Amino acid sequence: MTLANILVVDDETEIIDIIELYLNKAGYQVFRATTGEMAVNLAVDKQPDLIVLDIVLPDISGFQVTAKLADLGLNDIPVIFLSCRNEEETIVQGLHLGDDYVTKPFSPSELTARVEARLRRKQATASSSAAGNQQQLCFADLVIDLPAHSVRIRNTEVPLSTTEFKLLCLLVQNRHRVFSSEQLYELVWHTQGLDDVRTVMVHISNLRRKLEIFPDSKEYILTVxxxxxxxNHALSGS
Known part of the structure; x- marks a missing residue:
């Protein structure tokens, strides 16, 4: 069985040492970077399965790292931000650009659990897409192509993160069911946490903003x- 590769980026080597110790015990191989540019180069070279990324780095920020990776076509690599910055606007931005956000000081065990959960979700998404008989889900102007992992509205591509795509598919495939924030967090992130409600709210808000791109756009996700x-299952006529 091939080990998953995790790129850990932090300017404090002691923190990388701790994370590497726990991830190694969990069976993961770890690549280390202490600057943003080093992280970008390693991501290109090693193609990691997931990145644990600090925001405050000596050269460029973690947010700038994700932008560079997107420019290089590597925006499908899941990113868990790990930072001492706990301002709401920074956390919201991190959840928009990445898949999860953990504040320092942190629990290495919890971080490892979040890594494992995110990788399980990535594998489950790939497996369900490959095994699914239904290739597309169509509702009004919305078309979800499962194998291609893409979403289009009126033939316009809607760029979604891996987490946003997973969240949308869960809601669409269970369109007659109401999910609480806690349920969505557990099903999509495969874990439980203190920030589950806020994390879900941010991702739902981002998803709505991306789906409602036209002045007369349908309201696809409803709040109960x-x-x-x-x-909004009324759009499907079922």
Missing amino acids: RGAGYRF
């Missing part, structure tokens, strides 16, 4: 007051 979220 006091209960959670569901897909």
